[in-house]
Amino acid sequence: MRPEFPAALRASIPVLMGYLVLGFAFGLLLSTQGLGWGWALGMSVVIYAGALQFAAVGFFAAKVGLVQIAIATLFINIRQAFYGLSLLKKFADTGWRKPYLIHALTDETYALLTTIKPAEGLDEKWFAFFLSMLNHSYWVTGSVLGALAGNAFHFDTRGVAFSLTALFIVLAMEQYKTRRQILPYVIGAVASTVALMSVSSKNMLIVSIVLSLVMMFALRSRVEAGGKRDV
């Protein structure tokens, strides 16, 4: 076994809990449309996007047209276009792994890949690949289990989704250690607050990203002057 695997496994554990539970919830929801575990498996393998898959259950129920689905998908996940920008260099020499690394680029995987550096001597390409695959496998496993459980059982999972909030908090704190400046966090917080107060919560993400980009460029010289790491 490559030594990157246990390292990636360790790094992926915080996502394990969140993905199993959210995936489970998705599978459960899908089963209410009379769709079995095979559909949950297929969707989680080929789509692999949390919010979108939940929305998909609604599309199916309402028989929403394909063009509308395409447009909705674009709006729900357009934020991911910005994620790639932070990973151009990291993914540059990943060879055959690259198409898969792109496919598996969820919020959580993006957050881990931009924060955690594998230990000295480990190959970053393999680390990123294993980490992406592990997270993906948790999501697929959760959704299949959820679909299998159907409505047969009731689990009190209220509050478990907070594990994803906690993951983002911890990663934000870790990133502060590598670049000791507070301004990007302030920009993120202000953009989010303004977006939450002015648009519906389903549009909040893309609006905050656009607002924060505007603020970042308006304050570019101050952001760059505060950064310790070289370009």
Next chain:
Amino acid sequence: MSETTYLLSAIAVMAVVNYLTRAAAFLFFPSGKTPGVIRFIEIYFPPVILTILIFYSLKDTDFQSTPYGLYELAGVGLTVGLHLIFKNYLVSIFGGTVGYMALVQGWIF
């Protein structure tokens, strides 16, 4: 269109469009060489997006009625506190989540 054909097409549409959003940056900058503007985003954007994701994951918090978002605030505080003390992200995430679940499921109050 039969039910199965509709479902398969819908899933294919979502998979393709979703993949394109993830691939967009790599399609526009295939060499990985980027203008300064993009490099600026590359380097300084991750902490911004993490902060936004924290707010996003808490976006459905209800500040209008009891407990006025205090559970979320307590969960965030607990996670930050644990991380400052133990510096171990499994402890922080697990502790913060269990603490938050205890509050929302009424194990305590």
